[in-house]
Amino acid sequence: MFNKPVDLFGAAAFIAFMAVLPLIFPGNYLIGVLTVSVIYGIWAVSWDFMSGLTGRENFGHSLFIGVGAYTAGFLNTTLGVNGWWSLPAAMVMAVLFALLMGLPTLRLKGPYFALAMLSGAVIMQRLMLIFWEQTGGEEGINGLTPLIRNQLGFYYFALGVLVVTTALLMWLARSNWGLILRAIRGDEATCQAAGINVTYYKIASLMISAAFAGAGGAMYAHYQLQVSPQLFAVVTSITIITMVYVGGMATIYGPVGGAILLVLLTELLRNFGEWRLMIYSCTLIGILFFLPNGLIAPTWRRVRASLGAKE
Amino acid sequence: MSATLLEVRNLNKHFGGLHAVKNVGFDIVRGEVVGILGPNGAGKTTLYNLLTGFIPPDAGATIRFQGQNILGVAPHRIAGLGISRTFQLCRPFVGLSVLENVLVGALGAGGAKIAGNLDARARELLQRVGLGGKEAVPVEVLSYGDQRRLEIARALAARPALLLLDEPFAGLGSGEIDDLSRLIRQVHADEGLTVLLIEHKLREFMRLVDRVIALDFGEVIAEGLPEAIVKHPAVIEAYIGRDNTLDLGAGHAA
């Protein structure tokens, strides 16, 4: 499970690859695509930590992303605060929302929790439009300042955040925390009978998930230099879930590959213009039917098996 | 330290119009093995759910554990106080290995209560219940008898003072029942546990328990030594109807 030298080697190789890619193929276009893919990676990893491990799929992850982004937007433009404060502020706001949404909804059965979270995201999107005078409505908030002016520099920063996030969440997942979350997935009542405060763990993991999603949202805001209600859309949540399915549910590292793969694929499909989302949705159906364990994680497991055999 | 571990008075539970548990009261003394006997639907599992905080009793009940009132306490806290239970239908943590299952049991009651390495304790318990060597096996693959043993290991991991077993022999063949029965006796002796045991198979009961509390339709209909209970008219009626004989060897009734 990711504790052998071959795993560290694999991780290092991946990081090196991602770092070197824009140097081999210079140009802002590629850097832009990679930056977006890395941010999606952060979102996917944060989703997997909670929903992948506990099996309580959250259909409203975009709520935390949007909250993080709008927090960044407000702080930076309306209050004129330096962009670097956006990240911690976004995380705090996202965590608060996780507490707010999680407390009443986490005791619901799977599908209802999923849909309740979806409803939460829909409400937030609506609220952004209703209070258009404060939030800028459809147009959103514009004119954020970039965190790092140099595109390549910001990319490396984002990549760094992705690596730290993934490492941290993987460490948590392999610790007793992760064990308890997986047990909760197995049988909640038995967990309680075994003395585990199930509610605490579910909410705590949702809050952790939200924190990183919010951070990613703030980073995205400072990258696009604008924030719009579209961030709360269902499509965002579903895209992230698709990335996790492609990467491999509950593996934490798989979704990183899933995110990067899907964002790159989407860019390649740019020529298909309007057909992109259609292809995306059909891919999701395909994955659900034919590759329920995903693509990235199973592939890596096979690779490391063949490599491990050598060691 | 009082000898009474668990004190129950005026325990009632209504589910809508159904009076599932009626005025149940009893004491459990430290170190006893007490059997709870009753036909299906007598309210035995409901009793466990009430004792462990999964469902709230009707007003007016008293439940004291080690002198402490545990009414209204959340299930995970009750487990932390020292009451472990198993379930009628084996419920292992799917997706986890055998060892991980026991580890969760140890973690649950607050690792702080358990001195030393949780991992070592888990492995030791697995050895004790006869699952040594199967630590890495995913639980879905285990035989039912092994799952039962795993449940006991998991329940023991938290070093409980009181162990509630819910029909531990259900679904097992007679050889497995003997093995499990021996294991329970052994664990009781080694750990100094107090054990409450629900079963409706009389034979296994007799050899295992010091005392029996018989339930029917949610009420206590008899209480006493196993040999006496078996001859008790109310118990016989509950199980077999008007028949005067209760064949110990036959095992179950109703």
Added chain:
Amino acid sequence: MLEILIVGAVSSAIYAMLAVGFTLIFGVARVLNLAHGSFYALGAYGTYFFTAHLKWPLLLAAIAAIAVVAVFGVFVERVLVRPMRASQLAVLMITLAVALVVEQAMFLTFGSEYRNVPAFVDAKFHIGGVDVAGARLLALGVGAAVIAALWLFIQHTRLGSAILAISQDPQAAQYMGIPSDRIFTVVMALSAALAALAGILAGPFLTVQPTMWLLPIVKAFAIVVVGGLGSIPGSILAALLLGYAETIVGYTVSTSWTEIVSVAATLLMLVVRPAGFFGKRAAF
């Protein structure tokens, strides 16, 4: 005041049609069908297509659209949902994916501009001093009639009893020899047809564009949660409540708040009383 009464009733009727179909397939097959909103959208788009592109008369177009959607519903159930039925979450994901595919298909075929579904009745009526579009009255009338017919069907036919039996106790129904699988198909077709009909009736006065599936499904879910999962009377009652709540909010506060009403009501209900008013199966 009278205007609110009528407009509220119209909204309620449309919502009731949506919710009853949604709760039917849930009650019978435990399927939370997120593509339900797509059936609604396809009803409207189908009618538009048949009338605008094939120049068919309206009634024929409507019937054809309902038929096509019913068949599509059966296809979705048989091919995509049935293999996933072991996991409610998997069903949720797959039906959501279907909804997205349909949305994109509509976008690619018809573009994102609002389309026009012609009304059966163009006239405006004057009732008690209020101008009401004939199309709205028709929606109310047809909606009420169809739901009443459905209710009678369920109460008084063998198929209806079978549906009730399965929704109350699927295992017992199987032991009794009720062909569950075939009934799922029938119920799905019914559910889809109801949604399509709602789309056709509402099309003339509600917006027809590719993303029109999302809000109806959110509202149908809201209604079904409030009314109680699997309960038809509950759905009707909740549809009335929500239809009127929305209308009143729209008239007194502002129309932009109306969408939030149902979603907020859902969340509140899930938190306070997860079984809804009449639900037997809690979301708990």
